[in-house]
Amino acid sequence: MTPLDGKGAPKILVFSTNAISDPGIDRAGSAHLHYSPAVQVIPLPCSSGVKPSWIVHALERGFEGVFIAACGGDCAFLPDCTTRTATLVTRAQTMMKEHGISPKRLKMSGLCSVCADNFVAHMNNFQEELQCVEA
Amino acid sequence: MTEERRIGVYVCHCGGNISDYVDVKEVAETLAGEANVEVASTHLFACSDASQQEMIEQIREKNLDGLVIASCSPKLHMFTFRAMAERAGLNPYEYVHVNLREQCSWVHKGDRPGATAKGVNLVRAGVAKAALTHPLTPLRIETQPRVLVIGAGAAGMRAALALADMGLSVYIIERESEPGGWTAKVGRMGPDNRSGPEVAANLFERIREHQHIALFTDAELTAKSGHIGDFQVTVRLRGEEDLSLNVGAIIVATGFEPYRPRAGEYGFGLPGVVTLQEFRRMLEACEGPLTHNGRPVRDVGFVYCVGSRQEEGEDCPEPNAHCSRFCCMATSFSASLLHEVERKSNQTINQYHLYRDVRTYGRLETVYTQARADGALYLRWDPASPPRVEPRDDRLAVTVKDTLLGDEELEIGADLVVLATGMVPRQNDSLNDILKIPKSKDGFYNEIHIKLRPVETAIDGVCIAGTAQGPKNLAESVASALAAVARTGALLKKGFVNLEPLVAKIDTGRCVWCGECFNACPYGAIEKIHIGEKEVAMAIESSCKGEGGCVPVCPRDAIVIEGYRDDQIMAMIDASLEEAVPA
Structure with missing residues (x-):
């Protein structure tokens, strides 16, 4: 699949986590893989701490998609991190609908500290999908 | 409106790793004219001593009150630059690290304008965050020079001795009425044929003689409060008396349970089908020929990987995916013990070892080699068609497809079938409720980092040691116990601990x-x-x-x-979306 590059590629904001998914995203760099420069990452301590209001703000201000690279089962803080993050996603999607934003603009996936290929695949797929999202 | 900040922005070339794909000069020049930025420049290697010195001088000269360095991943140099900020007189928490290499230059190699535009956005987001920082002070906590060790097995006792030798006081508590754990019950151990009970007794003797160690048996932890460096714990003795202790750190060495097979699993429940632990006790008790049901034993079958490396199925809804590490060695060592019985009592015993993979790694390989040299037969099976154990004419019949004989099905008559049962996590619900150490998927306690922080847990001041963390042989258990000692000693001998204020x-x-x-x-x-x-x-x-x-x-x-406040995240989002200003 050809990554979507340059102007016009949907802008994605990724929330990563310092100990788990951010190292996985770093690994894509160390492996010199390639994804679109329209993808930008903000690292946080844990995906259970993402506020739905941040997601809505990002989408209202101009990001076309938000991707939560969640700690998943590897979270060193919270054994139920995946459930907590999933609850936040549901809450955020409800809030997005209230703001007239398609819930398809938010995605979450557990991303481990070596999941470089997965991350790149997620970004490519999400950008493809976002091109078909209307609201 | 917040006050204007005086932030220094430094963009690193990383000797070409960044500047070959991102126009770092353009990034610095773009940022130089923006709000809150006092100075913006580039460095060939920001992490070099010379560059750090230059930045320190500039921070002092220009009286900067914030710092953004765009370089490699924060995993490599965030702490380097935090320390540099501190040396320059800045608060280290007014420094923001921007990942311009792993998350920009290296992933957009074919798109220099795109990578440069993104670089500008990343640095802008960093500046937006730095503009909203304020000085933070790490929390300094005085530490108590005492340690609680939970579990008086080999790992716990070895840890206690090493801690006490450092000059720390140690309380070691054991739920059972005797110390020694599984080591005291295992009999002789490979590869050096040492007696487990002797090893345990030696450790216990040294503990008794050590003036800095107090060991309590029939003792359970019932409460824990406080924090790293200064915990208050309550220990219940003999189920009645409560003891209050004040310790600076805790080491959890609560060990494992042997896997208990399900009824019918490889014939478990049939007369003559025993676990590895039961078989070892039979050998220890055996004087003269080995008998079963009053008859001399002629054939013994061993089934490896029982309770380990399981796959999900109808009869195994929650499989143990892990390898238990010790059982290939312990079972192959049992072969030698059985050969010894054979020689001593002039008895002929045929041994059939039905394995999936023999994992007698490192020098433990000698145990496997010896077992085969002495005549033990090793037959390999595939998990798709596991061995079957059935009763047959007062004995047992083991049917196995030997993958190394072109899947030929063999039937072996046996007097005894030994199931090489692995390790499972110990059931410790009340302790788990108190300690709150995260567990991994396999149910054992989880370390922070499998490679780089292998004995620390998410609970600061609480380390794990031995098989409480996962299957290990005795040597590995002791090594992990001593690693926990090193971390605990480093914490408590310093006398104080600084905690991240990002809370x-x-x-x-x-x-x-x-x-x-x-x-x-x-x-x-x-x-x-x-x-x-x-x-x-x-x-x-x-x-x-x-x-x-x-x-x-x-x-x-x-x-x-702190460090991830709403205003900071919102400002980072906004800054990321500003249109790039051409240089």
Whole structure:
């Protein structure tokens, strides 16, 4: 699949986590893989701490998609991190609908500290999908 | 409106790793003219001593009050630059690290304009965050020079001795009435044929003689409060008397349980089908020929990987995916013990070892080699068609497809079938409720980092040692115990500990105490306090992990994590979307 590059590629904001998914995203760099420069990452301590209001703000201000690279089962803080993050996603999607934003603009996936290929695949797929999202 | 900041922005070439794909000069020049930026320049290697010195001088000269360095991943140099900021007289928490290499130059190699535009956005986001920083002070905690070790098996006892030799006082508590754990029950162990009970007795003897160690048997932890460096713990002795202790750190060495097969699993429940632990006890008790049911034993079958490396199935809904590490060695060593019985009593015993892979790694390989040299037969099976154990004419019949004989099905008559049962996590619900150490998928306690922080847990001041963390042989258990000692000693001998101040902060003006944050925090870091008549939540800095699980659940938006506050995240989002200004 050809990554979507340059102007016009949907802008994605990724929330990563310092100990788990951010190292996985770093690994894509160390492996010199390639994804679109329209993808930008903000690292946080844990995906259970993402506020739905941040997601809505990002989408209202101009990001076309938000991707939560969640700690998943590897979270060193919270054994139920995946459930907590999933609850936040549901809450955020409800809030997005209230703001007239398609819930398809938010995605979450557990991303481990070596999941470089997965991350790149997620970004490519999400950008493809976002091109078909209307609201 | 916040006051204008004086931020220094430094963009690193990383010797071409960044500058070959990102126009670092353009990034610096773009940022130079923007709000809050006092100075912006590039460095060939920002991490080099010369560059650091130059930045330090500039920070002092220009009286900078914030710092952004765009370079490699923060995993490599965030702490380097935090320390540099401190040397320059800046608060280290007014430094923001931007990942311009792993998350920009290296992933957009074919798109220099795109990578440069993104670089500008990343640095802008960093500046936006830095503009909203304020000085933070790490929490300094005096540490108590005493350690609680939970579990008096080999790992716990070895840890206690090493800690006491450092000059720390040690309390070691054991739930059973005797110390020694499984080591005291195992008999002789490979590869050096040492007696487990002797090893345990030696350790116990040295502990008894050590003036800095107090060992309590029939003792259980019933309460824990406090934080790293200063825990209050309650230990219940003999189920009645409570003992209060004050310790600076805790080492959890609670060990494992042997896997107990399900009824019918490889014939378990049939007369003559025993676990590895039961078989070892038979050998220890055996004087003269080995008999079973009053008859001399002629054939013994061993089935490896019982309770380990399981796959999900109807009869195994929660499989143990892990390898138990010790059982290939222990079972192959049993072959030698059995050969010894054979020689001593002039008895002929045929041995059939049905294995999946023989994992007698390192020098343990000699045990496997010896077993085969002495005549033990090893037959390999595939998990798709596992061996079957059935009763046959007062004996047992083991049917196995030997993959190395072109899947030929063999039937072996046996008097005894030994199931090489692995390790499973110990059931310790009440202890888990008190300690709150995260567990991994396999149910064993989880370390922070499997390679780089292998004995520390998410609970600061609490380390894990031995098989409480996962299957290990004795040598590995002791090695992990001594690693836990090194971490604990380093913590307590220093006398104090600095904790990251990037923790939860609650706006008591907004909070109306609904209890949501209290329920969301597994670390007991939220406390209800009274401000006048009003009930509000307060975050206990020393217990808070700063992961932020309480932040999104607060219906009043009253909680932030320092370093990741709402205003900072919102500002980063906004800054990321500003259109790049051409240089």
